[in-house]
Amino acid sequence: MADMLLKGQDKNGNGLKNQTIRVGTRKSQLARIQTDNVVQMLQNHHPHLHFEIIGMTTTGDKILDTALSKIGEKSLFTKELENALERNEVDLVVHSLKDLPTSLPPGFTIGAICKRESPHxxxxxxxxxxxxxxxxxxxxxxxxxxxxxxxxxxxxxxxxxxxxxxxxxxxxxxxxxxxxxxxxxxxxxxxxxxxxxxxxxxxxxLSPTECLYAVGQGALAVEVRARDQEILEMVSVLHDGETVLRCIAERAFMKHLEGGCSVPVAVSTTLKDFQLYLTGAVYSLDGSESLRETMQMNVKFPLENEDGPNDDIQHVGITAKNIPHGAQKAAEKLGLEVAELLLSKGAKQILNVARQLNDA
CATH class of the missing domain: 3.40.190.10 (Periplasmic binding protein-like II)
Known part of the structure; x- marks a missing residue:
């Protein structure tokens, strides 16, 4: 089914022939393994291109004596990479999607989300x-x-x-x-x-009944400059349709709740027979209070008539021209509706108290 969610993709790398593509990544062993995997997939699709990997140290890598939730910086593992992208020192950066805030800095977009590993x-x-x-x-x-x-x-x-x-x-x-x-x-x-x-x-x-997972957990994202159409086109071959729709729903849910690593927000998603299911939950810091709801949405949409004005549309920071726009819109709507349902039941109060306690 994931294949049915993707349009035919160009493997020619457009006008990038013989260019060296610079790929930014964190220096940790896991980040390098993840980036090597992404670069290998890109190399398979674009054998004529040369890729150079550039490792960097981020704020989150430097501050090791403080809980992540107490540092108070949303882009702990991404800021330095995005700065390099902005300065044209790299052409794309590879992240764990769960590290990427639901609102990206202006001028950036997630140009590819690879097939998800286990999110648990x-x-x-x-x-x-x-x-x-x-x-x-x-x-x-x-x-x-x-x-x-x-x-x-x-x-x-x-x-x-x-x-x-x-x-x-x-x-x-x-x-x-x-x-x-x-x-x-x-x-x-x-x-x-x-x-x-x-x-x-x-x-x-841990099963979702024991512990729901983090938004985007298990998925790798490729961030690029939104106006860099050639690079955007080149990386788009890595999009996995099912993963994209699940992650759009998850990110929309978290964004609407204004969640982050300083509050306990959790999700679980599945896609079956074009029905996308999202379970979303919020918790107090000690787990004594919680709200949890599940909703579903049909994401079966035709591929035709998708070009034109929709070309530059982003959904929670993701650009995926090769996935039906209607399906992406439905996934985003699902995330918003689950968040709205939790907010109507008092999620804001639980999250505000959690944030205050964590800040203290």
Whole structure:
């Protein structure tokens, strides 16, 4: 079905022949693996182009002694990359989509969203607890997570456990887990562990009933200058129709709630027989209060009559000319409607209190 959501795509790279395309990325091992994967896909589609990868350090990579939610900067892992894009030092940048704010700076757009890896959260256990689950851990066991979203949901589901902030890249966090006795387990994105080749460390995958995931989690995004039509056209071959529609709904939901990493907002999406389902939820910091709703929307739209005035339309920062505009519009509407439903039931109050407590 994902293929049916995509128009035919140009593999000729337009007028970019023999050019070197500079690709910006964070320097962490996971970011480099993700960027190498994206560049390899682009190389397969555009064999005549040369790609050069340029690594950079972001604010989020530098500040390792403070919880992400307390730094108060929305573009922690993206700002330096976007600055390089603005200065024409790179032609495109590769991000984990969940790191990208729902409102991009003027002049930028997400030109491609690759097929999503598992969006779920995974539990990695201390070597002495291998084979256990969160339910079977001893009472008062300490679980490490840098995410308010994970902590709020897991406190609610596993009240017998304790939760403590843990920062650093994947390598650093696993080292802290394995070499000390501070944590019985840590919670990470399954996608990152799989991309690093560490699937054998996953002791438990959290289902949406236990822990809804982050907006855009598991998907890779390619950000470009919105006016750079040749680059936009070149990267658009990577769009995965199903992933794009799911992520548009998720991002629209979060944007309407004015959510970010400083408040616990969570989602789950599925696309089946052209019906897009979105579950959205908000939580208090301790998980004691929550609102959760599921809605669906038909996203089956014809491909014809799609060119022309719709060409430069973005949906929550995403430009996807090769996916039916009507389908994208429906996905965005679904996100807005789930957010509106939660707001009508008091989501604003829960999020405001969460934000104030986190800021304090």
């Amino acid at each position: 959260d995974a539990v990695v256990f201390h070597p002495k607890h291998v084979g256990k689950t969160l339910t079977s851990l001893p009472e008062k066991s300490v679980i490490g997570t840098s995410s308010l979203r994970r902590a709020a949901q897991l406190k609610r589901t596993f009240p017998q456990l304790e939760f403590k902030d843990i920062r650093g890249n994947l390598n650093t966090r696993l080292k802290k887990l394995d070499e000390k006795d501070d944590f019985s387990a840590i919670v990470l994105a399954a996608a990152g562990l799989r991309r690093m080749g560490w699937e054998n460390r996953i002791g438990q995958i």
